[in-house]
Amino acid sequence: MKKLKISLLALAVVAGGAIGASAAASSSQGSTFQVDIRMPSNAPISFISVSDVAYGAAALAISNANFVGVVDTDGSGKIQGSGFTRLLFAPYVIVISTNGGVTNVLRTGTGVGDYNTTVSGKISTKNNLPNVQESVKGTGYSSARGTNVVAVDGSDGSYVFFTDPSAASSSFNVNFTGNAALVIVTNGGVQSYNLAGNYKGSVKPGKNVNNGKSIQVNEAALLEVDRSLITDIDLQVVKLGNKFWANVIDNNLNGSGNISGSGKATANFKGFGSQSGDSFKLTGQQGNVIIVIGGKTNTVAFLGSVDISGKFNGQTVSATGATVVQIP
Numbered sequence: 001m002k003k004l005k006i007s008l009l010a011l012a013v014v015a016g017g018a019i020g021a022s023a024a025a026s027s028s029q030g031s032t033f034q035v036d037i038r039m040p041s042n043a044p045i046s047f048i049s050v051s052d053v054a055y056g057a058a059a060l061a062i063s064n065a066n067f068v069g070v071v072d073t074d075g076s077g078k079i080q081g082s083g084f085t086r087l088l089f090a091p092y093v094i095v096i097s098t099n100g101g102v103t104n105v106l107r108t109g110t111g112v113g114d115y116n117t118t119v120s121g122k123i124s125t126k127n128n129l130p131n132v133q134e135s136v137k138g139t140g141y142s143s144a145r146g147t148n149v150v151a152v153d154g155s156d157g158s159y160v161f162f163t164d165p166s167a168a169s170s171s172f173n174v175n176f177t178g179n180a181a182l183v184i185v186t187n188g189g190v191q192s193y194n195l196a197g198n199y200k201g202s203v204k205p206g207k208n209v210n211n212g213k214s215i216q217v218n219e220a221a222l223l224e225v226d227r228s229l230i231t232d233i234d235l236q237v238v239k240l241g242n243k244f245w246a247n248v249i250d251n252n253l254n255g256s257g258n259i260s261g262s263g264k265a266t267a268n269f270k271g272f273g274s275q276s277g278d279s280f281k282l283t284g285q286q287g288n289v290i291i292v293i294g295g296k297t298n299t300v301a302f303l304g305s306v307d308i309s310g311k312f313n314g315q316t317v318s319a320t321g322a323t324v325v326q327i328p
Helices: none
Strands: 030-038 045-050 066-073 078-099 102-126 129-143 168-179 183-187 190-204 215-230 232-240 243-248 253-259 264-271 279-293 296-312 315-326
Touching (some): 030 279, 045 066, 045 129, 045 296, 045 315, 078 129, 102 168, 102 315, 129 190, 129 215, 168 215, 232 296, 243 264, 253 279, 253 296, 264 296, 279 315
Antiparallel strands (some): 030 232, 030 315, 045 215, 129 168, 168 190, 183 190, 232 243, 296 315
C-alpha cells in the first residue's frame, strides 16, 4: 500500500549568498531554499489506494471468503496482489462456542474451497469520483467434507490444516467495479472508508459441490480503501535566475520550472519508483517568499499563489489558490 507522505518539519536554507530585498533575479543569481505549498484549508487534495479485495453479499460466498495476502497500488493506479483465499459455499453457518473461557468460531458450509489467489486492477477517476476495477482470480480445489473440518481461527487469520482425498479441481474469477462517493465507517473512534460496487463473474466449484454446476456471481460488494489527503507539499528548491529545479521532500517526486519575463510561473513534477505514474503541475504568478535564517530576513523571487493539477494513484486531482510560504 502506498501513501504520499508530506513532511511539515524541515529547516529552510539559503545558499549562494544573501538574497537582497529586491524580488528581481539576475540570470546568474543562484538560490537554494525550501518552501511549503499549502492547499486551501477547505479543499485539500484527496485520492485513494487499494490494499485489499472487495467482499460481496451472499450468492458467491466470496462474502464468506477469507483472503490473506498483500495488495498494492502504484503511482499509476495499477493494482496488483497475491495471497490465499478460503471460500465457504452457501448456505453456511457461523457457530460460536465457549469452552473453559476460550471462544471458538466454527464456520460451516456445504463445501469449502482453498485457492491460490492473484489480484489485478486499476484506479481512475470517473464522474469526479474514484473508479476501481479489481479482478480476483483463484485456482485450487474444493471439498464437500463435513463441517468439522471447515474452521477459521479468527484471531490471526490462520487456517486449520485438513486434507481430503476426494477433493476436486476448483477455480473462481470475479470482477469488482466501484464508482461512487466513499462511505465513512467509524468503529471505536477509528474511521475507515468503503467504496460500494458490484461483483460479477463465476465460480467453478468442483464436481462435489453444487452438483458440479458453475455458480454465477452478480452481487453488491464493498471494498475498503485507504484515503490520503494532501494539505501541504514541501519542496527543496535549487534556483538559477528564472529557472528552478525542485524535489518533493520525503517523496520520490522531482520536477523543474520557469518564471517568464512577464512573471508567469509553471513547473512540472513526476514520480519515480513506487510513485512512478504520479505527476502534478504548478501554475501561477511570480511572488516573493520570505526566508528568515538566524534572524535575518531574505526575499526570494519565486512562486506566489499557485494552482495544482495532476494525477495521484491514477486519479485526477486539483487545487486552486494554494499559497507558497517558508517551511515553518
